[in-house]
Amino acid sequence: MTPISSLGEFALIDRLTAALPKQNDTTLVGVGDDCAVVCYGGKPVLLTTDMLLEGIHFDLVYTPLKHLGYKAAVVNFSDIYASGGTPRQLLVSIGLDHRISVESLDELYSGLRLACKNYGVDLIGGDTTSSLTGLSLSLTAIGEAPEGGAILRSGAKDTDLVCVSGNLGAAYLGLQLLEREKKVFNNTNLNDETAAQPDFSGYDYLLERFLKPEARQDIIVTLAQAGLRPTAMIDISDGLSSELLHLCKASHCGCRIYEERLPIDYQTARCAEEFNLNVSTCALNGGEDYELLFTLPLAEHERIAEIADVRIIGHITRPELGALLVTRGEAEEVALKAQGWQACAN
Ligand code: ADP
Numbered sequence: 001m002t003p004i005s006s007l008g009e010f011a012l013i014d015r016l017t018a019a020l021p022k023q024n025d026t027t028l029v030g031v032g033d034d035c036a037v038v039c040y041g042g043k044p045v046l047l048t049t050d051m052l053l054e055g056i057h058f059d060l061v062y063t064p065l066k067h068l069g070y071k072a073a074v075v076n077f078s079d080i081y082a083s084g085g086t087p088r089q090l091l092v093s094i095g096l097d098h099r100i101s102v103e104s105l106d107e108l109y110s111g112l113r114l115a116c117k118n119y120g121v122d123l124i125g126g127d128t129t130s131s132l133t134g135l136s137l138s139l140t141a142i143g144e145a146p147e148g149g150a151i152l153r154s155g156a157k158d159t160d161l162v163c164v165s166g167n168l169g170a171a172y173l174g175l176q177l178l179e180r181e182k183k184v185f186n187n188t189n190l191n192d193e194t195a196a197q198p199d200f201s202g203y204d205y206l207l208e209r210f211l212k213p214e215a216r217q218d219i220i221v222t223l224a225q226a227g228l229r230p231t232a233m234i235d236i237s238d239g240l241s242s243e244l245l246h247l248c249k250a251s252h253c254g255c256r257i258y259e260e261r262l263p264i265d266y267q268t269a270r271c272a273e274e275f276n277l278n279v280s281t282c283a284l285n286g287g288e289d290y291e292l293l294f295t296l297p298l299a300e301h302e303r304i305a306e307i308a309d310v311r312i313i314g315h316i317t318r319p320e321l322g323a324l325l326v327t328r329g330e331a332e333e334v335a336l337k338a339q340g341w342q343a344c345a346n
């Protein structure tokens with residue numbers, strides 16, 4: 001028997017979904033993008049689903065349920081924005097074990113409600129079942145495609161500029177802080193009143209980025225207002241390197257990214273130093289940023305420069321050149337690797 005770990009998540013998805021013949025003209029885009037796209041009455045509709053499992057995606061020791069509800073909704077909306085669209089409806093399915101109280105579920109739903117209110121989305125249904133293995137959440141968002149159709153991962157062209165919104169690595173370091181305090185807490189004698197209290201001072205932004213992320217609706221609106229339509233787009237959920245490789249693979253191209261152009265917040269840099277981590281590695285491989293990564297034609301250079309909170313980090317190249325990171329001071333070029341979460345902690 002072949003263990004799943006020998007394939008990895010993406011090779012597994014490729015294997016399971018290989019050669020799925022399209023049986024309906026209403027299916028425009030299937031597996032392989034941030035959203036599937038279906039078309040009814042001449043209008044393209046975006047669909048995306050995500051599953052969150054206790055112990056894998058969240059730890060109830062340090063995750064307030066209201067935040068969890070908010071985040072679960074927002075990460076789904078992020079995939080709709082990554083297709084250039086607007087989320088409109090949400091379906092929420094939950095698996096519950098006996099530890100979860102009614103009050104906790106009220107909290108979870110207060111977070112879901114707040115996210116739906118903030119992003120203008122209707123919660124229209126779902127499913128509720130019991131679970132033997134903790135809390136599980138499965139959310140499906142439905143959205144409207146932008147004018148001109150969904151923006152896919154596959155449209156990047158040679159010489160396009162590679163852009164990223166916001167900053168990277170903050171959520172990863174927020175998680176490191178929470179994990180560190182959890183360890184301190186586990187080792188603390190509860191009768192000891194002098195025991196250390198959690199020390200998050202100066203790092204509130206990092207905690208917020210991990211516990212209560214926002215999807216970049218504002219960037220989609222700003223780009224549309226500026227008349228800029230990305231040639232390709234993806235949201236950064238698994239880390240910049242991983243998403244760049246997805247975008248390059250789907251677009252049959254390579255890229256050159258400049259380490260010194262990576263957008264990093266001051267708190268991220270300071271915290272990485274405290275943990276003795278390389279901050280660029282955190283920005284490249286830390287997950288859960290939910291920023292947007294997109295490409296635009298080189299000719300738009302000046303107009304992109306005018307957009308607040310968007311940075312050009314490199315450019316698209318021919319596929320044979322590969323996906324490369326140019327290290328600080330142009331010292332060397334190294335191949336980008338989808339190292340995922342673990343590598344950053346080493
Ligand atoms: P994202 O990070 O944007 O949520 P994923 O990496 O989870 O995207 O998924 C990549 C693509 O693979 C998406 O198009 C998704 O719909 C598809 N996919 C993931 N898991 C499965 C599965 N078990 N069966 C079919 N398609 C899947």
Ligand code: MG
Nearest residue numbers: 034079082235
């Ligand atoms: Mg995505």
